[in-house]
Amino acid sequence: MTGGARFGDFLDAAHRSLAPRAGEPSPARGDVEEVSRSLLRVVTILGRYTQDTATAFRDVPHLTPAPTSPWSQARAQARDALTNAAGFLLHPAVSRPVWPGAPSASPLARRLDDVAACLAAGRDLLHTHFAPGPQDRVHRSPWARTITSERLNRALLAEVGALAQPIAHYGANVALAPVPGAPAHAGRRRALNAACQWLWVLGASVDAAGRQQPVAAADRDLLAAIPVNALPGRPAPSATGTIPGLCDGVSTTAERLRHLAWRSAQQPPWTPALTVTSLRQAAETSALTSHHCALLAESLAARASQGAFPAASPDLVAAAQAARRAAGAWFQAARALRQVTTDTRGQVTPAAAEARDLAWWTGRLAYADPAWTLASGPSCPPRAPQALAPEPEDLPRVVAAIHHAADGVALLAGTEHHQLRAAAQAGRLLVPTRTLDGDYDIPRPYAPAPSQVTGALLARYRNAAQASRQAAATIGRAACATGAPSRILATAREATRTTGPASPATDRRDEATHPGRDKAGDTAGPLQHALRGLGITSPALLARGADLDKASQRLLIEAADELSPAHSRPPATTLNKTAASAALLNHALASGDPQAAQLLRQPAQADRADPEPEWEPEPEP
Amino acid sequence: MTLLITARDRLQRARGLASVLDAACDAFEDILAVIGAYEETTTSAGTAIAFLLVATQAANGRDAVLFAPSLPPRSLHPRQAPVPPERGSAGKIKASVAGLSLLLASQLAGAATTAGAGADQAACHDAARCARTVHDLLAGADR
Numbered sequence: 157m158t159g160g161a162r163f164g165d166f167l168d169a170a171h172r173s174l175a176p177r178a179g180e181p182s183p184a185r186g187d188v189e190e191v192s193r194s195l196l197r198v199v200t201i202l203g204r205y206t207q208d209t210a211t212a213f214r215d216v217p218h219l220t221p222a223p224t225s226p227w228s229q230a231r232a233q234a235r236d237a238l239t240n241a242a243g244f245l246l247h248p249a250v251s252r253p254v255w256p257g258a259p260s261a262s263p264l265a266r267r268l269d270d271v272a273a274c275l276a277a278g279r280d281l282l283h284t285h286f287a288p289g290p291q292d293r294v295h296r297s298p299w300a301r302t303i304t305s306e307r308l309n310r311a312l313l314a315e316v317g318a319l320a321q322p323i324a325h326y327g328a329n330v331a332l333a334p335v336p337g338a339p340a341h342a343g344r345r346r347a348l349n350a351a352c353q354w355l356w357v358l359g360a361s362v363d364a365a366g367r368q369q370p371v372a373a374a375d376r377d378l379l380a381a382i383p384v385n386a387l388p389g390r391p392a393p394s395a396t397g398t399i400p401g402l403c404d405g406v407s408t409t410a411e412r413l414r415h416l417a418w419r420s421a422q423q424p425p426w427t428p429a430l431t432v433t434s435l436r437q438a439a440e441t442s443a444l445t446s447h448h449c450a451l452l453a454e455s456l457a458a459r460a461s462q463g464a465f466p467a468a469s470p471d472l473v474a475a476a477q478a479a480r481r482a483a484g485a486w487f488q489a490a491r492a493l494r495q496v497t498t499d500t501r502g503q504v505t506p507a508a509a510e511a512r513d514l515a516w517w518t519g520r521l522a523y524a525d526p527a528w529t530l531a532s533g534p535s536c537p538p539r540a541p542q543a544l545a546p547e548p549e550d551l552p553r554v555v556a557a558i559h560h561a562a563d564g565v566a567l568l569a570g571t572e573h574h575q576l577r578a579a580a581q582a583g584r585l586l587v588p589t590r591t592l593d594g595d596y597d598i599p600r601p602y603a604p605a606p607s608q609v610t611g612a613l614l615a616r617y618r619n620a621a622q623a624s625r626q627a628a629a630t631i632g633r634a635a636c637a638t639g640a641p642s643r644i645l646a647t648a649r650e651a652t653r654t655t656g657p658a659s660p661a662t663d664r665r666d667e668a669t670h671p672g673r674d675k676a677g678d679t680a681g682p683l684q685h686a687l688r689g690l691g692i693t694s695p696a697l698l699a700r701g702a703d704l705d706k707a708s709q710r711l712l713i714e715a716a717d718e719l720s721p722a723h724s725r726p727p728a729t730t731l732n733k734t735a736a737s738a739a740l741l742n743h744a745l746a747s748g749d750p751q752a753a754q755l756l757r758q759p760a761q762a763d764r765a766d767p768e769p770e771w772e773p774e775p776e777p
Numbered sequence: 778m779t780l781l782i783t784a785r786d787r788l789q790r791a792r793g794l795a796s797v798l799d800a801a802c803d804a805f806e807d808i809l810a811v812i813g814a815y816e817e818t819t820t821s822a823g824t825a826i827a828f829l830l831v832a833t834q835a836a837n838g839r840d841a842v843l844f845a846p847s848l849p850p851r852s853l854h855p856r857q858a859p860v861p862p863e864r865g866s867a868g869k870i871k872a873s874v875a876g877l878s879l880l881l882a883s884q885l886a887g888a889a890t891t892a893g894a895g896a897d898q899a900a901c902h903d904a905a906r907c908a909r910t911v912h913d914l915l916a917g918a919d920r
Binding site for chain 1: 802803806809813816821822823824825826827829830832833836837839840841843844848850851852903913914
């Protein structure tokens, strides 16, 4: 992947803003008014993310979970929780957030402002892949389908939950620990605490869904790897001096190709830029790039069997075969293109120009000649396996490069097929009449292509698209086997292909563990806090305190089951009347047991599942 | 390489814009036919792809001539039946196509000077450039 901004950069920055820092005051401190205002900013942006996962990205046909699926419920509960949290924070005493706000003085408020800024920037990054459309949003990049996939939405919701929990912890500490000498602001403290309690409820709902249908670590990695939708700069030819430089050049050019191919496909069929010259260049250079991928995969298979990845060798052998089939399919498509022409010629689309660059970069990597060019041809001696990956740890980098190249070619195959079909439907494909048999008597050198010619040509392109997708998928398996950084491409393709109710996982090896989750802070209960406040250090006494805290936590959660019907149930604010009872309630909610949320919920807020769109068939890629 | 030798002879004998365009169009077609016949039987992916790049340029050259207004609507030397091209070795094909493409480039460049400004001249220039690229590819120079 190239060096542009990625969603994970902003997500990591948000988590880092909440992490304890050596030499800095605890984040669980601050002015209640200021913290409430900053928390409202965070809650607002978290609400927008949750809304995105629930409604805004419904423009893509995909298999959605059943209406009663755990993630669907978690999504609905998260939205309710954030609405309730915002409701408490929008208390008349708290002014509405103003952007840009004045810099906060309190440690926690400052950190929350940072979190809000990071999350807003991250959401902006995701939205660069969409544009407003006449009815719904339209996709502006091949990443859009991935972002809207159910698997990525789950990963995003899991991140929302992971951020909510430490925020709730710190915010509640501010609410329940008045600073000596500061005004009491009892009402505001209660409201802040109640808002934090709803953030715990959010975290517990997401956790519960994650326990039933875990979010795979690969999906979280994929979410973090989503790039900003911008064309990367052309790699400098000076980078060809080293294998890492060549690999970066291949990966960047492939990313540029994906971007430009997508953009070309958005052009109408009558665009003069669609020429046979362009189609031919894209086809011939894709045949060449696929041939290079086959050569490289063969070399890597030999290297893998000698080095650190012997298990990846069969995958690489299969990748070489698949790339060879793709080269053959492109070859046939390019041959078929010789029989036709178009009403405009000469112009080459940026995608076709980039396809040529990709053939050049992959050639420089594949052949031993450091001055290789397209004119040198594909019969030059290939680079030796040892030279391609001198150290075992170099192998994944080269695998990633050919994976990117194959993936770029696969996307190009789809967009070229789409454009060719549109050109055929618009009557833009012509044939030289000299190539027609004597039955045709056409008094000019060219004529509309007969349907048997266009049909055969489109069939070749279908084959090329299918073979290229297959090659990319096979190389993707080799990328996964070697831990190549490009494996997220394989996850992305899988996420847009297969979404749906996963069976409750029992094997949790691949389950994502969140980096920030364990750093949420002290989860000691109120009695332990009180003992520590008294200066007690005896392990026995602290252990008894912990047992009693746990027992009170359990008692409250069990009591939630016994709650009376709504009309006679005390509102949650009653439970928060005193700092002591609020601390007990917080401790129960912080346990992550979704049952504890019943202490806060009114029946009107009973679990509501999202209305889900009907299943729609997968479109032809 | 009879097909290419015949094409070469016709091109050398062609006089006048229409005649050169007609001979050039057929010569590009003949290059495609010879390469196509080789592709049908070869088992060397490397050589096949090398010829693919050459054939693409030949097809681009043919298309450039095809849209020249002075190209006769029908071939001046129509063939009674499609001539099956001989199957030659890669080296022989390379040499024959390289020679023919050099002649094509020269004849088309000459025709461009007599064509006057306009679509005919542009077509001659474009086709001559494609012919030169065919030659360069076979000679191993970068385009």
